[in-house]
Amino acid sequence: VFQLSVPLNFLGSVYRELRQSLLDMETLFNLQKVNVSIAERPNAKALQLSKGGEIRFENVSFGYLPERPILRNLNLTIPAGKKIAIVGPSGCGKSTLLRLLFRFYDVESGRIFIDDQDIKDVTLGSLRKSIGVVPQDTPLFNDTVGHNIKYGNLEASESQVTAAAKRARIHDIISSWPAGYDTKVGERGMMISGGEKQRLAVSRLLLKDPPLLFFDEATSALDTHTEQALMQNINSILKEKSRTSVFVAHRLRTIYDADLIIVLREGSVAEMGTHKELIDRDGLYSELWSAQESLFNEEGEQASSSQAA
Numbered sequence: 001v002f003q004l005s006v007p008l009n010f011l012g013s014v015y016r017e018l019r020q021s022l023l024d025m026e027t028l029f030n031l032q033k034v035n036v037s038i039a040e041r042p043n044a045k046a047l048q049l050s051k052g053g054e055i056r057f058e059n060v061s062f063g064y065l066p067e068r069p070i071l072r073n074l075n076l077t078i079p080a081g082k083k084i085a086i087v088g089p090s091g092c093g094k095s096t097l098l099r100l101l102f103r104f105y106d107v108e109s110g111r112i113f114i115d116d117q118d119i120k121d122v123t124l125g126s127l128r129k130s131i132g133v134v135p136q137d138t139p140l141f142n143d144t145v146g147h148n149i150k151y152g153n154l155e156a157s158e159s160q161v162t163a164a165a166k167r168a169r170i171h172d173i174i175s176s177w178p179a180g181y182d183t184k185v186g187e188r189g190m191m192i193s194g195g196e197k198q199r200l201a202v203s204r205l206l207l208k209d210p211p212l213l214f215f216d217e218a219t220s221a222l223d224t225h226t227e228q229a230l231m232q233n234i235n236s237i238l239k240e241k242s243r244t245s246v247f248v249a250h251r252l253r254t255i256y257d258a259d260l261i262i263v264l265r266e267g268s269v270a271e272m273g274t275h276k277e278l279i280d281r282d283g284l285y286s287e288l289w290s291a292q293e294s295l296f297n298e299e300g301e302q303a304s305s306s307q308a309a
């Protein structure tokens with residue numbers, strides 16, 4: 001199974017944090033499957049977010065294997081300072097798109113721009129510092145829960161760490177553990193649930209506070225109620241700071257309020273627009289929405305009838 005990924009600048013953080021054990025470095029490299037062939041141009045410049053983080057894919061094609069294209073001539077623009085959602089069937093290339101933006105891989109053809117700069121022309125450090133991801137599978141380090149959040153920003157104070165955890169709706173849970181923020185997690189630590197892991201990853205990202213934020217199915221393991229509460233917090237932070245954010249989501253209820261919804265199918269854009277526009281269009285999105293809504297209502301009925309019983 002392909003597993004990705006924490007932002008590579010966590011690696012830089014780890015280098016700086018010399019106290020960190022070698023074993024964690026290895027775990028991190030293994031978790032990340034770092035592609036070492038990605039190189040910086042000799043006179044690469046630092047990325048300048050002169051427009052506030054507009055992302056543009058121009059005729060982008062990419063595949064992991066030459067015989068199996070994943071993205072095909074993809075064209076799309078993600079406006080700066082907005083909340084964008086990317087939806088589409090599993091395997092259509094949503095996570096791949098985020099990996100390309102981070103330059104875990106380079107495009108086969110076409111170009112990706114952030115604020116009119118080709119991401120191949122900017123330094124990797126500046127690119128990865130500008131972007132924060134809550135990945136689909138969040139790697140945890142064999143360390144305390146507090147440290148795991150702090151990877152987002154090693155200079156953060158204790159109160160900044162708890163503030164991030166509060167906004168990510170995980171603070172109360174951590175506080176209920178006997179060792180609190182000193183609880184060891186990771187492979188050799190306490191077992192925590194998928195939903196708790198996801199909220200730790202969100203805490204990490206909020207603490208990093210990058211200009212561009214990507215959430216790759218970041219709340220998929222949460223129950224609907226917790227997911228809604230967390231999304232409300234995230235939305236208010238994004239609005240307050242007018243950050244560019246991209247949400248890859250399976251559950252459309254978490255993203256229907258996005259400024260722009262992009263529907264991918266077979267590696268290119270099938271439809272895009274607001275929720276209302278896409279519903280009116282009566283295409284793929286509308287179909288997915290109806291299917292999920294009827295499922296959601298059924299589950300609701302089941303829940304209320306079992307409560308009554």
Ligand code: ADP
Binds near residue numbers: 089095097
């Ligand atoms: P999504 O996030 O939309 O579900 P992905 O972008 O993760 O889809 O994957 C798109 C396709 O690429 C899938 O068919 C997946 O199996 C394949 N894929 C993903 N990562 C790799 C990899 N490292 N090597 C080969 N194929 C991969």
Ligand code: MG
Binds near residue numbers: 095096216
């Ligand atoms: Mg994915």
